[in-house]
Amino acid sequence: MSEFRTEHDSMGDVKVPAKAYYGAQTQRAVENFPVSGWPLHADLIHAMGLVKFACGTANHQLGKLTNSGKNRLDEKQVDAMLAAAKEVAAGKFDGEFPIDVFQTGSGTSSNMNANEVISNRAIELLKGDRFDMKKSIHPNDHVNMGQSTNDTFPTAIHVAVAQSIKNKLIPALGKFHAELAKKAKEWDKIIKIGRTHLADATPLRLGQEFGGFARQLELSIERAERALNAVLELPVGGTAVGSGINTHPEFGARTAKVLAAETGIAFVDAVNHFEGNAQRDGLVECHGQLKTIANTLFNVSNNIRWLGSGPRCGFYEVKLPDRQPGSSIMPGKVNPVMCESMMQVCARVIGNDGCITLSGAAGGQFQLNIMMPVMGQTTLESINLLAGATDAFVEFCAIEMEANPEACEASVEKSLSMVTSLNPHIGYEKASALAKEAFKTGKTIRELCTEQNILPADVLNAALDPFSMTEPQA
Numbered sequence: 001m002s003e004f005r006t007e008h009d010s011m012g013d014v015k016v017p018a019k020a021y022y023g024a025q026t027q028r029a030v031e032n033f034p035v036s037g038w039p040l041h042a043d044l045i046h047a048m049g050l051v052k053f054a055c056g057t058a059n060h061q062l063g064k065l066t067n068s069g070k071n072r073l074d075e076k077q078v079d080a081m082l083a084a085a086k087e088v089a090a091g092k093f094d095g096e097f098p099i100d101v102f103q104t105g106s107g108t109s110s111n112m113n114a115n116e117v118i119s120n121r122a123i124e125l126l127k128g129d130r131f132d133m134k135k136s137i138h139p140n141d142h143v144n145m146g147q148s149t150n151d152t153f154p155t156a157i158h159v160a161v162a163q164s165i166k167n168k169l170i171p172a173l174g175k176f177h178a179e180l181a182k183k184a185k186e187w188d189k190i191i192k193i194g195r196t197h198l199a200d201a202t203p204l205r206l207g208q209e210f211g212g213f214a215r216q217l218e219l220s221i222e223r224a225e226r227a228l229n230a231v232l233e234l235p236v237g238g239t240a241v242g243s244g245i246n247t248h249p250e251f252g253a254r255t256a257k258v259l260a261a262e263t264g265i266a267f268v269d270a271v272n273h274f275e276g277n278a279q280r281d282g283l284v285e286c287h288g289q290l291k292t293i294a295n296t297l298f299n300v301s302n303n304i305r306w307l308g309s310g311p312r313c314g315f316y317e318v319k320l321p322d323r324q325p326g327s328s329i330m331p332g333k334v335n336p337v338m339c340e341s342m343m344q345v346c347a348r349v350i351g352n353d354g355c356i357t358l359s360g361a362a363g364g365q366f367q368l369n370i371m372m373p374v375m376g377q378t379t380l381e382s383i384n385l386l387a388g389a390t391d392a393f394v395e396f397c398a399i400e401m402e403a404n405p406e407a408c409e410a411s412v413e414k415s416l417s418m419v420t421s422l423n424p425h426i427g428y429e430k431a432s433a434l435a436k437e438a439f440k441t442g443k444t445i446r447e448l449c450t451e452q453n454i455l456p457a458d459v460l461n462a463a464l465d466p467f468s469m470t471e472p473q474a
Helices: 024-032 042-061 075-089 108-125 139-143 149-186 206-229 251-263 273-278 281-307 337-362 372-398 405-410 416-426 428-441 445-451 457-463
Strands: 004-009 012-017 191-196 199-205
Touching: 004 024, 012 024, 024 108, 042 075, 042 108, 042 139, 042 149, 042 251, 042 372, 075 108, 075 139, 108 139, 108 149, 149 206, 149 251, 149 273, 149 281, 149 372, 191 206, 191 405, 199 206, 199 416, 206 281, 281 337, 281 372, 337 372, 416 428, 416 445, 416 457, 428 445, 445 457
Parallel strands: none
Antiparallel strands: 004 012, 191 199
């Protein structure tokens, strides 16, 4: 076999790698967009296969594939086409999707890539010659029946994003929440000093601090669910401009129903297909939630990094697991590498939100958004980064974290903010003077109060009980 074969499309002949399952339109796009070397995200490729399966199933249910004049297919051909689409969805043909992300803004090139691969694979499944120019299962007439890139490509983005959130991000956040909640319970009796503005504040319990972190993760799970809900409406059925030309009125709803059954996600037909085709506001909303999750994860991991600072000249209230040597020049140094990894991921996701926002706002004119490939790629990147970093942080940091009660409790008695609990007894002004004197003399609040007989011993001891300061008092 020669290195290339000749394929044909509406613009003429094209040389295609001999063994490739894709055809002429894919090859043209490969040549036209030598930009980044980044192919479409695998999750999106798989979603395109699933969308083609759903579309084919809907057309078959409506009698379109098997009762459409000269384009009529028999049952074996339909079965082969659907099987080929399922193989794409399963990731068996990821290498056959070589087109750069930075391509035509509608994703037409990648849509045709999927159509060509499914067409040729279906022909091969039937023991036919997939190199025959007379396609018995045609990429446009059959695989793309009742569809336009303008409605199926954004549908695939929604499906890929929703699946990734459901199957990757939400479980990862759930594991992190569970581990933080466990630590909060285990460390509930450990008293430590609070910090506001990075300055000493009143006492709290280490378990309370981690309970706050756990609540942040609980809210992040809710935000991930809202992110998923933002992409449940599917544009499929709108075809070119939202009017549904060349498709059956029930096509969109039937396709959404198949996708819902296949994924276990409550996808629905778009309420208005003109909005569904033209705007990607749902994706912008979705990524806004992802940005907020990134903000939370950055905050939690950075706080844990601070709490683990030391081991001798920092806070060291939490002992982080040693993962790797931390310096090429300082022997024995160990750094909070998992925190740093998470923080970099979050910075990337927060930056990605700018790309999504601009693409959604400026990319949608009239009946189509023309920045969809980068929107899909960027959103999926954010989801996978957040999920991957969270899984790694839990496995290599959170699970093995240990409390350091000695370091936590060492600073409590020395804190000037212990004076806060004396406000009800001696007033703010006198308490403030005591704090300044304690700082000047190096004495504790308790020592000064005892020396100056500020309060009876039993009242003073009750007021300066650190544990009582960690809860409201009647």
